[in-house]
Amino acid sequence: TQLLEQSPQFLSIQEGENLTVYCNSSSVFSSLQWYRQEPGEGPVLLVTVVTGGEVKKLKRLTFQFGDARKDSSLHITAAQPGDTGLYLCAGPNAGNMLTFGGGTRLMVKP
Amino acid sequence: KAGVTQTPRYLIKTRGQQVTLSCSPISGHRSVSWYQQTPGQGLQFLFEYFSETQRNKGNFPGRFSGRQFSNSRSEMNVSTLELGDSALYLCASSKLVRADTQYFGPGTRLTVL
Numbered sequence: 300t301q302l303l304e305q306s307p308q309f310l311s312i313q314e315g316e317n318l319t320v321y322c323n324s325s326s327v328f329s330s331l332q333w334y335r336q337e338p339g340e341g342p343v344l345l346v347t348v349v350t351g352g353e354v355k356k357l358k359r360l361t362f363q364f365g366d367a368r369k370d371s372s373l374h375i376t377a378a379q380p381g382d383t384g385l386y387l388c389a390g391p392n393a394g395n396m397l398t399f400g401g402g403t404r405l406m407v408k409p
Numbered sequence: 410k411a412g413v414t415q416t417p418r419y420l421i422k423t424r425g426q427q428v429t430l431s432c433s434p435i436s437g438h439r440s441v442s443w444y445q446q447t448p449g450q451g452l453q454f455l456f457e458y459f460s461e462t463q464r465n466k467g468n469f470p471g472r473f474s475g476r477q478f479s480n481s482r483s484e485m486n487v488s489t490l491e492l493g494d495s496a497l498y499l500c501a502s503s504k505l506v507r508a509d510t511q512y513f514g515p516g517t518r519l520t521v522l
Contacts, residue, residue: 334513341413341499341513342452387452396465397442397511399452 302326303388303400311406315377320403322388323370329391331371333362336385336402378407411436413502413514421520427488430517434481434502440464441483442511443475446497455498458483459505487519495521 306321322331330349334342346355348364348371355362359382361374375382388400414433422428434441442465443455454467458477475485481502487494497518501511 340515341501343513344510347510389452394465396454396457396467398454399444401451 303390303398305386305388305400305403307403308401309404309406311408312378314379314407314409316407317374317376318378318405319372319374320386320405321370321372322400324390325369327368329368331364331368331388331390332397333371333373334387334389336387337383342385342387375405378405380407380409383407413500413512415498415500415514415517417517418515419518419520421522422490423522424490424492426490427486428490428519430485430487430498430500430519432483432485432500432502432514434483434500435512438502438504438512439481440503440505441477441481442501442503443483443485444499444501445469446499446516447495452499455485490521492521495519 304323312318330347332347333345335345336342346362348362351366351368353364359376363372371388383406386403389397392398413435416431432441440459442457444452445455446452455469455473456463456475457465461477472488477483497516499513499516501513503511
């Protein structure tokens with residue numbers, strides 16, 4: 300079973316701070332995706348990383364895929380209240396079904 | 410282009426009843442997947458339909474079933490509801506039968522009393 304573990308589970312920070320959330324597995328994934336989910340809504344895809352060592356930037360968000368394709372990180376610079384939400388990583392398992400991590404719930408206080 | 414729509418958005422049922430949830434995918438998307446989201450278990454895959462055929466199934470009891478119509482719209486049915494079925498049910502669509510690039514709807518919040 301390919302599992303994804305996310306840490307931390309909860310994060311509460313002040314506006315302007317930097318943060319990093321992690322997505323780890325003991326298994327190799329062909330790709331990993333990051334989603335953000337806001338209350339009352341479904342997850343929205345932020346990025347897909349495919350190549351080991353790949354780094355992608357989306358404004359203040361930086362995503363990295365581990366060299367061995369077993370882990371990924373999301374770094375947010377100068378967090379804003381609009382970044383508040385549940386951050387989920389996901390990857391295709393052996394049956395090509397999307398498996399999700401438990402998520403990191405981020406709260407950014409003004 | 411309109412996003413994925415799900416109806417109803419909220420539903421309250423009692424134990425033993427059955428429920429049907431509906432999902433309309435993005436125009437041109439032929440794959441529809443269903444997920445259950447709970448605080449304890451997170452997001453779990455239920456099943457995926459493509460061209461009216463179930464292509465993948467998660468580890469859920471037979472009380473959970475679904476179908477897809479020729480216009481790619483999909484319905485999910487849960488029979489003999491249990492308290493533990495209370496959850497946010499999410500539908501996602503994609504162009505192909507792939508695990509990536511899925512677009513989620515807002516979900517249906519089901520409460521079982």
